[in-house]
Amino acid sequence: MAYEYHRSGSLEEALVLAAGDDSALIAGGTDLLVALRKRKRPAPRHMVSIRSLPELAEVSEQAGSLHIGAGVPMADVLANTVVREHLPALTAALAVIGSRQIRNVATLGGNLCNASPAADSAPPLLVYEATLELAGSSGRREIAISDFFLGPGRTVLRPGEIMTAIRVPLPGAGAQSAFLRRSRVAMDLATASLAAAYTARDGKLINLRLAAGAVAPTPLRLRRTEAFLEGKPVAEETLAEAAEIARSEVAPISDLRGSEWYRRELIGVFLSRALRPRSTRMKGSA
């Protein structure tokens, strides 16, 4: 692991360094350093640290959205009062990512850029329809989170491009959201997870958004299941039919955390639990 380590002093400097040949960005480093240690990826020549860059460190409320700097440690996102009050699915997801020691350094932007299919912050941010702010040497752009992931470890980020912020529209009054997840033991990656956001009006599901984790090459929106349920009252038969659609909409693999069949089953169960009225909201593990 013979790399040079550069601590960037500003986003501008980081963009210049990151544009160089054979460089890798490091923020909290809790995924990258483990991957290097296990030789799951080759060491870069240049490690460009964006830890504690002021441009990536802010959390602020702006015009009905919460702007979360991509470099904010997950512990700080979890402790934020606006997050806790308005974004319960994100709160529940962050509370079960790693340990305190990990959350104190691992960043929200890093969880997304690492692009694990099991990234727990992704399903909540998908149902909240977050926008990602990216900066590159040729300028800035914004992208919907649903367009961000391409495959395991792969995103639309161009070489040298840095995620600077995650912008989350704050749900309106009456909106509900939940995050359900199953793992074998504490601190393990999710076997499967599901986030749901909706408004219940006259017993009907309005503006329903569903997203699943660890059941496809990327975290994904369950758009067919959403379309089926939108505007419908929550009845047992409807939920059973929706669960069937959700099970067919995901594409899980079998691995040491669970079989393909089991993961599909979990998604169906999570869907019922998330949408059934007065259901016990799962905080963390389902």
Add this chain to the structure above:
Amino acid sequence: MKTLLRFQLNGREVAFEAPPHARLLDVLRDIAGLTGTKEGCGEGECGACTVLVDGRALNSCLFPALEADGRSVVTVEGLASREGGLSELQQAFVDEGGAQCGFCTPGMVMSAAALLAENHSPSDDEIREALVGNLCRCTGYTQIIASIRAAGERIGKAATQ
């Protein structure tokens, strides 16, 4: 190429030269000679290497040493007084039998120190949650939780006197 790194270690200003890939854990154990901080898994699962950086518990096996520059680092050695007297928390681990083989103990103590700094009277659930990232293969955790509960009570009592 080594880089000079300056930080506060257990309250004292220190300066060390470290290579770019050194972990904070390496600097603490091999250069500073503070071997209280242990390496267990080396990948952020077991918590034996837990230290406080700017007051926050983190895994020193996943923290690049160069990132410690300008920060304050506290290890298990830094909890005791300069004369070697144990802190309330360390003494509680002794009194309540919170250690068996002892390998996980420095990490447990540091996670507990971070918890008690923000909450003197944590519930058992809060203690368990704070220790999710610290594995112990001997005790079954019961005496560790009792140790932290006892330390919180003593610190709370001392604060109200």
